[in-house]
Amino acid sequence: MDDHGPLCVGIDPHAGLLEAWGLPDDAEGLRTFGLRVVEAVGGRVAAVKPQAAFFERHGSRGLAALEDVIAAARAAGTLVVVDAKRGDIGSTMAAYAEAFLRDGSPLAGDALTVSPYLGFGALTPAVDLALSSGRGLFVLCLTSNKEGHEVQHARTVADRGTGGGTGEAGASVAATMAAHAASLNADADPLGSIGLVVGATIGDAAATTGTDLAAVNGPLLAPGVGAQGGGAAELAAVFGAARRQVLASSSRGVLRAGPDVGALRAAARLAAAEASAALRRSAA
Numbered sequence: 568m569d570d571h572g573p574l575c576v577g578i579d580p581h582a583g584l585l586e587a588w589g590l591p592d593d594a595e596g597l598r599t600f601g602l603r604v605v606e607a608v609g610g611r612v613a614a615v616k617p618q619a620a621f622f623e624r625h626g627s628r629g630l631a632a633l634e635d636v637i638a639a640a641r642a643a644g645t646l647v648v649v650d651a652k653r654g655d656i657g658s659t660m661a662a663y664a665e666a667f668l669r670d671g672s673p674l675a676g677d678a679l680t681v682s683p684y685l686g687f688g689a690l691t692p693a694v695d696l697a698l699s700s701g702r703g704l705f706v707l708c709l710t711s712n713k714e715g716h717e718v719q720h721a722r723t724v725a726d727r728g729t730g731g732g733t734g735e736a737g738a739s740v741a742a743t744m745a746a747h748a749a750s751l752n753a754d755a756d757p758l759g760s761i762g763l764v765v766g767a768t769i770g771d772a773a774a775t776t777g778t779d780l781a782a783v784n785g786p787l788l789a790p791g792v793g794a795q796g797g798g799a800a801e802l803a804a805v806f807g808a809a810r811r812q813v814l815a816s817s818s819r820g821v822l823r824a825g826p827d828v829g830a831l832r833a834a835a836r837l838a839a840a841e842a843s844a845a846l847r848r849s850a851a
């Protein structure tokens with residue numbers, strides 16, 4: 568982020584984008600699309616984020632294309648966030664961790680998006696493997712979509728200390744997830760490896776849910792930039808004192824400039840400059 572600006576370019580080969588790029592909606596089209604994005608931005612942005620679902624649509628051949636895109640980005644020296652949003656009971660989570668975070672796995676990038684909504688503790692196998700293999704996680708906390716609030720803003724029941732609830736509202740679910748990440752990152756300098764996903768579109772939700780983003784001491788992946796309406800003003804307003812931890816993420820906002828490599832590169836450069844202006848200025 569210091570070297571290239573705080574931008575992650577999402578690799579989301581939507582059917583409509585493939586068509587606009589003159590590519591077929593099949594595994595070969597996905598491979599060409601992903602490799603083109605890597606050619607355009609590899610070594611020039613902080614990270615890329617291939618979205619697994621678009622590749623899974625095409626079964627094993629689609630996954631092979633995802634493997635090639637991950638390998639190309641890593642070869643270009645660019646960090647890869649594999650956006651697969653996995654989350655399961657611990658014993659199964661261990662298998663997902665092996666798939667996406669183990670040295671030598673063809674689907675392993677540098678970080679994985681994970682869902683903590685089976686309980687943060689269920690992510691322990693992924694946390695352990697990420698930390699032991701030098702990788703990271705981005706844990707969904709306050710997501711960019713409008714439906715997330717019914718889970719993420721909900722209040723837990725305050726604990727009496729005896730295991731029974733007092734009936735009073737306790738911390739929000741989002742704040743609880745952020746507190747788990749903060750405790751895993753406690754001793755890290757400059758930032759720990761357990762990041763959060765906090766959408767650029769959430770408005771004042773960090774404040775209303777009591778989620779202390781600055782205390783997380785980890786990177787904050789901020790999707791919603793560009794196509795979902797998040798811009799410089801939204802980034803600055805959502806993240807406030809935590810803004811230096813933020814990795815802004817844009818997929819369609821950059822990808823729509825394709826298929827020309829130079830045009831993609833220019834779109835990424837502009838998005839990175841905007842994110843820098845919003846997030847990297849000194850505290851007022």
Ligand SMILES: O=C(O)c1cc(=O)[nH]c(=O)n1[C@@H]1O[C@H](COP(=O)(O)O)[C@@H](O)[C@H]1O
Nearest residue numbers: 618650680710711766790794795817818819
């Ligand atoms: O984890 C994510 O990346 C993610 C979390 C979230 O809260 N919202 C969100 O949009 N995303 C992903 O970020 C990307 C957004 O794409 P664009 O809206 O095209 O920039 C998609 O791949 C989403 O799956």
